[in-house]
Amino acid sequence: MKKKARLVLLACSVFNLTIGVLYTWNMFKLSMTVPIAEGGWGWTSQQAGLPYTIAIIFFSIGVFIGGRLQDKIGPRTVCTAGGILVGLGLILSGLIGASTVGIALCFGVMTGTGIGFGYSSVLPTALKWFHSTRKGTVSGFVTGGFCLAAVYLAPMATMLLNHFSIQHSMILMGVLLLVTSVLIAQLIKNPLADYVPEAPKKIKATGMSFVSRSSNDLTSSEIVRTARFRLMFVIFLINVSIGLMIIGNIASIAYYQAKIYDYGVLTFFLSLMAVMNFFGRLMGGIISDKLGRVNTLFVVMVLQMLNMAAFKYYTTMPHLIFGIVVAGICFGAVLSIFPAFTADLFGLKNHGSNYGLIFLAYGVSGVVAPVIADYFYDTYRSFSIPYMVCAAMLFVALVANFALRRELKQV
Secondary structure, three states, X not given: OXXXXXXXXXXXXXXXXXXXXXXXXXXHHHHHOOOHHHOOOOOOHHHHHHHHHHHHHHHXXXXXXXXXXXXXXXXXXXXXXXXXXXXXXXXXXXXXXXXXXXXXXXXXXXXXXXXXXXXXXXXXXHHHOOOHHHHHHHHHHHHHXXXXXXXXXXXXXXXXXXXXXXXHHHHHHHHHHHHHHHHHHOOXXXXXXXXXOOOOOOOOOOOOHHHHHHOOOOOHHHHOOOHHHHHHHHXXXXXXXXXXXXXXXXXXXXXXXXXXXXXXXHHHHHHHHHHHHHHHHHHHHHHHHHHOHHHXXXXXXXXXXXXXXXXXXXXXXXXHHHHHHHHHHHHHHHHHHHHHHHHHHHOOOOHHHHHHHHHHHHHHHOOOHHHHXXXXXXXXXXXXHHHHHHHHHHHHHHHHHHHHHHHHHOO
């Protein structure tokens, strides 16, 4: 069964590789804002950012709905439906063309929901195949596949945009992702009801051991009445808002702040952000298994706060690379810690729906930092104010993290 567990883990990670199209929107967005005379659509940054924002909102809604569905009918069907929606949303976006409302509905609603369906199904499935002391590690490996998609999808989008129109590029990418995601989804399934994961030979107590003992498979209606859920929601909301602000605008930041106009370099930044995101998810999960979730979150948020306070000074390529590395690692770490944290506190039985509730913060975050950043960029051609707002938000998250630590000591 160990080989079967590893196969499912690999399938879950690879499936996330096929639906991580959110991280490539930068390239489409940049092309859409190019003047019509130069081959673009002449859209404003806010217009081109609207489908991305709506996709984030429906991504979180899809995680919530998909998590509940996979708890009831299993992950394979929900993953298959998710893959179809992701590909179909891109194909229809290409067929509709330069319509803000049309692409917002097709990419934003349809593709966003499909991403949520798939993302919500692979996480709890993989966790069920491995021992509870490996929750952070498994979470990091599975969620890492999602962000790592940009390493091949961003160059692919650039290549398509260099040879085809924006519409045809979306159609071609949609067909490819639909076919590959649906095929891989057939390998994703839960273990048998009587399956007991093999325990590691050496199990060491961690900073989360007291939480693991208290976990008793709470339902969604039960967890929303707890203080620890509300604190987790706030911390998650703030951290993902900042990560999405950087991801959604990294091409524009490099273009206007560091005066980098080469599309190849912009693609490199997207890929670098994705790799660091993956590294952060993997290491964040592993480290939190050893040091505890709250301790790891504290370190991550302090680093990100300092990075945001300094980001406006990153006006050269080496400085910008440093900022992207820190932002990517911190964002990725948070996204691997919270699925495991949710399992620690509320159990695995209803993990899909419980984490779906936490993940609704991801949707809210799509309206917070990215929208604020687009507004200030269109108005002042600068991201300086959003950087400082992000640093202040992270200070609030640190206060919430201290409150969460006190709450957990009373459990």
